[in-house]
Structure formats: C-alpha cells, structure tokens
Amino acid sequence: MTIQPDSFLYQHDADTNVATVTLNRPDRLNALTFEVYDELRQTFEALDTEPGVRAIVLTGSGERAFCTGGDVNDIIGELHDRDYQGLLDFTRRTGALILSMLRCRRPIVAALNGQVAGAGAVITAACDIRIAAEDARIAYLFTKVGLSGADMGASWLLPRIVGLGRAAELLMTGDFIDAAEAHRIGLYNRVVPKTEVRQEAREWAERLARGPSFGLEVTKKMLLREASMDLESALAAEVEIQAACMGDPNFRESFDAFVAKRKPEFR
Numbered sequence: 001m002t003i004q005p006d007s008f009l010y011q012h013d014a015d016t017n018v019a020t021v022t023l024n025r026p027d028r029l030n031a032l033t034f035e036v037y038d039e040l041r042q043t044f045e046a047l048d049t050e051p052g053v054r055a056i057v058l059t060g061s062g063e064r065a066f067c068t069g070g071d072v073n074d075i076i077g078e079l080h081d082r083d084y085q086g087l088l089d090f091t092r093r094t095g096a097l098i099l100s101m102l103r104c105r106r107p108i109v110a111a112l113n114g115q116v117a118g119a120g121a122v123i124t125a126a127c128d129i130r131i132a133a134e135d136a137r138i139a140y141l142f143t144k145v146g147l148s149g150a151d152m153g154a155s156w157l158l159p160r161i162v163g164l165g166r167a168a169e170l171l172m173t174g175d176f177i178d179a180a181e182a183h184r185i186g187l188y189n190r191v192v193p194k195t196e197v198r199q200e201a202r203e204w205a206e207r208l209a210r211g212p213s214f215g216l217e218v219t220k221k222m223l224l225r226e227a228s229m230d231l232e233s234a235l236a237a238e239v240e241i242q243a244a245c246m247g248d249p250n251f252r253e254s255f256d257a258f259v260a261k262r263k264p265e266f267r
Contacts, residue, residue: 003046005039009061017054017209018202019047019106026062031071032119037093044100044108054209056104057201058127059111063194066110066136069118091151094119098153101126102224105217107208111201112136113194117176125157128220129208130187131201133194137176138187144174160227162186212250212266 003010009022021043023030047053060066070076079087101108101123110127116138124130124138140158142149149155149171158167162185170177182188192200208216218241226234245251250266257264 003043003050005043007033007036007039010043012050012053014052016206017052018057018205019050019053019055020057020059020202023058023060023067025071026060026064028071029065029068029115030060030062030120031068031074033071033074034090034093037097041093041097041100044097044104047106048100048104053106054211054213055205056106056108057111057198057205058108058123059198059201060113063114065114065120066112066116067120067123068115069120069141094152098122098126098157105213105220107205107216107220109201109205109208111198112138112188113197117141119152122152122154122157125154125161125187129189129201129204131190131192131197131204132179132182132188133197134179134191135194136179136182136188136191136197138179138182139174139176140170141174143172149174156227210266212248212254214248215245215250218245 003012003019008024009020011020011022012018013020021040023032023036025031025033025036044056047056075090079090082090107129108127109129109131110124112124112130112132114133114136116124116132116136118139118141121138121140140149140151140154142151142154154171155167158170161167162170166185177185177187179188179191183191190200222238222241225237229237250264253266254264
C-alpha cells in the first residue's frame with residue numbers, strides 16, 4: 001500500500017527505515033479534524049505492515065504546538081448538532097485511532113514540538129517514546145469542557161505511565177503541567193531544547209529501527225497484552241514468546257556479532 005494522506009504530511013526514509021508523520025495545520029495549532037482522525041487511523045494500520053518501515057516519528061508542523069486536540073470549529077461545534085448515535089460514531093472513531101497506534105508493530109516516537117492538549121495528549125500517551133521540547137506543556141482538558149477525563153483510552157493509558165494518583169490528578173483537573181514536571185513524573189521520556197526536539201526524536205527512531213524488529217514488536221505487544229494478565233499468566237506468555245524469539249535469526253546475529261567483536265546487523 002502506498003501511504004499518501006491528504007490531511008497531514010508523510011515521509012519514508014528508505015535509508016534509515018524511519019517513517020515520519022507530521023500533523024500539518026500549524027495555523028490551527030495542529031488541531032484535529034474528522035478527516036485527520038480517519039487518515040491517522042488508516043495510516044497507522046498501514047504502517048503495521050508497510051515494507052521498509054521499522055520505526056515511526058509522530059510530530060507537528062510549526063513551533064507552537066504538537067496538537068491541541070479536536071478543532072473547535074471543525075469538530076466541537078458540529079458535535080453539538082448530533083444525536084447520541086452520531087456522537088457515538090465520533091467517539092468510536094477517536095478510540096479506533098488509539099487502538100491502531102497501540103496495535104502497530106512499529107515503535108512510535110513522539111516529537112512534541114509545543115503545546116499538547118486534549119486528544120493530542122492522549123495520542124501522545126499512545127506513543128511508545130515521548131521526546132518533548134522545553135515549552136511542551138501538556139493537559140488532558142476534557143473535564144474543563146464538561147466531559148469525562150476517560151476519553152480515547154486516557155484512563156487506561158495514563159495510570160500505566162505515571163501511576164494512578166498522578167493520572168487522577170491530570171484527568172480530573174484538566175490542568176496544564178510544564179515539560180519539566182511531565183518529565184519528572186515519567187510522562188515525557190526526555191526534554192530537550194526546542195530546536196533539537198525533532199532531531200532527538202529522529203535519532204531515537206533510527207536507533208530503534210536498527211534494532212531487532214521482531215524483538216521490539218513482541219515487546220510492544222506484550223506490554224499491551226500483559227496489562228490484563230495476572231502474574232502467572234504473564235510469565236506463561238513470556239516464556240513461550242521468548243522461546244520463539246530465540247529461534248529468530250536476530251538472536252543468532254547478536255551472538256555472532258559478540259564473538260566477532262562487531263556491531264550486530266539486525267534484520
């Protein structure tokens with residue numbers, strides 16, 4: 001499948017095996033539209049099996065914002081005119097985007113180039129690694145507009161990243177926290193100067209792309225699956241999947257590289 005979205009930018013670097021998805025509405029702080037939601041879901045579903053893609057960078061155009069959530073004019077205003085079934089159709093579409101990101105086998109690195117809010121904050125939580133600019137403050141704004149903080153999987157994702165107490169605070173108050181605080185509580189993996197955020201994220205993606213794809217795929221999948229398992233079930237699943245990984249050529253390559261005192265060249 002050739003990935004050619006209309007509502008945002010897409011680039012595939014065949015040399016590094018890194019795909020870059022760039023939200024491209026800087027004049028609207030990269031706010032989401034119905035079309036962006038749908039095309040993002042379709043793109044992450046396609047990236048799950050796209051040849052030559054081993055890692056993904058997700059970022060936003062401009063310097064002011066990564067993503068500020070649903071566009072007030074293009075989404076929020078229209079929702080007030082929908083009946084319950086129409087509203088349910090929309091919320092299902094937003095949840096489907098998050099699921100497509102979590103199910104995508106490729107590691108997703110977020111480059112947070114500015115403000116992160118609402119749905120943009122949940123999309124951030126669905127990424128595997130979050131690299132943020134020093135001014136990338138973040139808020140789960142849903143309760144600020146009379147909605148539940150449990151939106152798009154936020155009440156499942158966030159406690160697993162920052163713990164239940166911090167998640168309750170962020171989701172119930174809807175308050176912004178700055179990048180330093182987000183990093184301190186574990187929501188951001190790294191905070192770097194604004195001019196370096198995209199390059200730092202790309203370096204992380206390239207590093208992951210050079211890694212053992214099957215091993216990384218399994219790690220991401222098991223982090224998701226084991227969230228609903230007890231310890232005994234998790235251990236049983238891990239022993240089976242690790243045995244399968246030991247049969248993967250990359251395991252042999254790591255051994256051969258160690259013996260030859262060279263860097264491994266993972267498939």
